Amino acid sequence: MKQIVWFRRDLRTDDNPALSAPAGEMLPIFILDTEILKHLAPDDRRVGYIIERVIRLKAQLREIGLDLAVFYGAPEAVFEHLGNELGSLRVYASGDGDAYAKARDARVAERVDFCPVHDGFLLRPEHTLKPDGTPYRVFTPYYRSVLPALEGLAHVAPVSPRATLLPFDYEGMRHIKTGERLPFDAASIGFAPAPCDPALHRLPTEVFEAFRSRFAGYETFRDYPEMAHTTRIATALRFGTESIRSLFRRLFELKREGIETAPFMRQLVWREFYHMILHHFPGSETDNFLPVTVAWEANEEAFVAWCTGQTGVPLVDAAMRCLNQTGGMHNRLRMVAASFLSKNLLQDWRLGERYFAALLMDYEASSNVGSWQWAASTGADAVPYFRIFNPWIQAKKFDKDAAFIKRWVPELAGLPAARLHDEGWMAQNGVSGYPRAIVSTKGAKERFSARYHYAK
Ligand SMILES: Cc1cc2nc3c(=O)[nH]c(=O)nc-3n(C[C@H](O)[C@H](O)[C@H](O)COP(=O)(O)OP(=O)(O)OC[C@H]3O[C@@H](n4cnc5c(N)ncnc54)[C@H](O)[C@@H]3O)c2cc1C
Numbered sequence: 001m002k003q004i005v006w007f008r009r010d011l012r013t014d015d016n017p018a019l020s021a022p023a024g025e026m027l028p029i030f031i032l033d034t035e036i037l038k039h040l041a042p043d044d045r046r047v048g049y050i051i052e053r054v055i056r057l058k059a060q061l062r063e064i065g066l067d068l069a070v071f072y073g074a075p076e077a078v079f080e081h082l083g084n085e086l087g088s089l090r091v092y093a094s095g096d097g098d099a100y101a102k103a104r105d106a107r108v109a110e111r112v113d114f115c116p117v118h119d120g121f122l123l124r125p126e127h128t129l130k131p132d133g134t135p136y137r138v139f140t141p142y143y144r145s146v147l148p149a150l151e152g153l154a155h156v157a158p159v160s161p162r163a164t165l166l167p168f169d170y171e172g173m174r175h176i177k178t179g180e181r182l183p184f185d186a187a188s189i190g191f192a193p194a195p196c197d198p199a200l201h202r203l204p205t206e207v208f209e210a211f212r213s214r215f216a217g218y219e220t221f222r223d224y225p226e227m228a229h230t231t232r233i234a235t236a237l238r239f240g241t242e243s244i245r246s247l248f249r250r251l252f253e254l255k256r257e258g259i260e261t262a263p264f265m266r267q268l269v270w271r272e273f274y275h276m277i278l279h280h281f282p283g284s285e286t287d288n289f290l291p292v293t294v295a296w297e298a299n300e301e302a303f304v305a306w307c308t309g310q311t312g313v314p315l316v317d318a319a320m321r322c323l324n325q326t327g328g329m330h331n332r333l334r335m336v337a338a339s340f341l342s343k344n345l346l347q348d349w350r351l352g353e354r355y356f357a358a359l360l361m362d363y364e365a366s367s368n369v370g371s372w373q374w375a376a377s378t379g380a381d382a383v384p385y386f387r388i389f390n391p392w393i394q395a396k397k398f399d400k401d402a403a404f405i406k407r408w409v410p411e412l413a414g415l416p417a418a419r420l421h422d423e424g425w426m427a428q429n430g431v432s433g434y435p436r437a438i439v440s441t442k443g444a445k446e447r448f449s450a451r452y453h454y455a456k
Contacts, residue, residue: 073176
C-alpha cells in the first residue's frame with residue numbers, strides 16, 4: 001500500500017502530525033481543489049496566499065529531503081488517478097471539521113484507507129466534555145474546565161517526519177482532468193488574486209516577539225481598531241503555517257518570563273470553543289444553535305447597503321469597506337457589523353456569515369458561524385437577545401477620533417468626530433455624497449425582540 005500525506009490546513013513541516021505519521025516511503029501532496037475554487041471570485045486574495053504558502057512548503061520539504069506533488073482537480077478524482085497509477089493508497093491528513101470538508105473526506109475515504117490526524121486545534125472536542133459526558137454550551141465553564149490541561153497539551157513533544165520520499169514526478173502542477181502539466185501559479189488556474197498584506201505571512205511565534213511589549217495592554221486596548229493591539233495571526237492559524245502547540249508553548253514561555261498572556265490565551269480558547277461546538281453540533285453550521293426562531297426580514301436593498309458599506313452608519317460602513325478592500329476586519333468591528341446586520345437590519349445571520357466567509361483571509365467555519373450566531377443571539381451564549389451593539393456608541397468608545405472611520409470612508413474625512421458619532425445630527429443634516437442612515441437605532445431592541453422567539 002502506498003502512503004500519501006495530504007496537506008490541507010497544515011502548510012508546514014515543523015511539528016506536523018500528518019507528515020510525521022507514516023514510516024517507510026510517502027508521497028506528500030497538495031490539491032488545489034476545484035470544488036472550492038469554483039465558488040471563489042477570480043481575484044480572491046486567499047488563492048494568492050495559499051499558492052505562496054504552498055511554494056514555501058515545497059521548499060521546506062526539499063530542505064529535509066522530501067518534496068511536494070501538486071494537483072489541480074477534485075480530490076476524489078485526484079485519488080482515483082493516483083490509485084490507478086500507484087495501486088492501493090493510505091492517506092494521512094489533518095482533520096478538517098466543516099460540512100464541506102467532512103463530506104469531501106467521506107467521499108475520499110470510499111476510495112482510500114483514510115487516516116485523519118488531530119491538528120490545528122490544541123484540544124480534542126471529544127475530550128472536553130462536561131462531567132456528565134455532554135458538550136459544554138457556554139464559554140466560561142468550558143474555559144475554566146480546559147485551563148488546567150492546556151499547558152500539558154502544549155508541551156507534548158513536537159513530532160518530526162520519519163518517512164522517505166516516494167519516487168514520483170514532482171514538477172509543476174498536474175491538471176487532473178486534462179492531464180496537462182501546468183506551472184504552479186494563479187494565472188494557470190484562471191485567477192488574478194488581489195494582493196494580500198505580507199504581514200499575514202509572519203509566523204505566530206514571530207509575531208509574539210514583536211508583540212511582547214503589547215501583551216500587557218492587550219486586554220485594555222484590543223478593542224480599538226486603530227491601535228494595532230491585536231496580532232492578526234488568525235490567517236496563519238487558519239492555514240496551519242505553524243503548529244498550534246508551538247504557539248501555546250511559546251505563550252507559556254512568555255508567561256514564565258512574567259508577561260501577562262492570560263487574556264490573549266483566553267481568545268485562543270474561544271477559537272477552541274467554537275471548534276468544539278461545531279464538532280458536537282454540526283447542524284449549527286446552518287441552523288440556529290439555540291431553540292429559537294427569528295422572523296428575519298428579506299430586504300435585499302438593506303443587505304447590499306451593508307455589504308458595500310453604504311448604510312449611512314459610519315463605523316459599520318468603514319468596517320465593511322475595510323473588509324472588501326483588504327479581506328480583514330478587526331474583532332470589535334466584526335461584532336458591530338454582525339449585530340447591525342442581524343439586529344438592526346433584521347437580516348438573517350446566515351447571509352452575513354456567507355458574506356464574511358467569501359472575503360475573510362482568516363475565514364474559519366467554526367469561529368465564523370459561532371461568532372455570527374453569538375452576534376445574532378441564536379448561538380452558544382449565556383446572554384440572550386437583549387444585547388444589541390449601538391454602532392454610534394461603539395464608534396464613540398472605540399474610534400473616538402474617528403480615525404478609522406475617516407480612513408475607510410473618505411467622504412466623512414472633513415467632519416469632526418463629534419458629528420460623526422452623533423446619530424441625530426447625521427440624520428438631520430446629512431453629508432454630501434454619503435447616504436443617511438438606512439435605519440434608526442431608536443426602538444431597535446423592541447423591533448428585534450418582537451421577532452425573536454425562544455422555544456424552551
Ligand atoms: C462575526 C464574527 C466573525 C468571525 N469570523 C472569524 C473567522 O472566520 N475566523 C477567525 O479566525 N475568527 C473569526 N472571528 C473571531 C475574531 O474576530 C478573529 O479571530 C480576530 O479578529 C482575528 O484577529 P487577530 O488574529 O488579530 O486576533 P487577536 O486579538 O490577536 O487574537 C488572537 C487569536 O485568538 C483567536 N480569537 C480572537 N478572538 C476570537 C473570537 N472572538 N472567537 C474565536 N477566536 C478568537 C483567533 O484565532 C486570533 O487569531 C469572528 C468574530 C466575529 C464577531
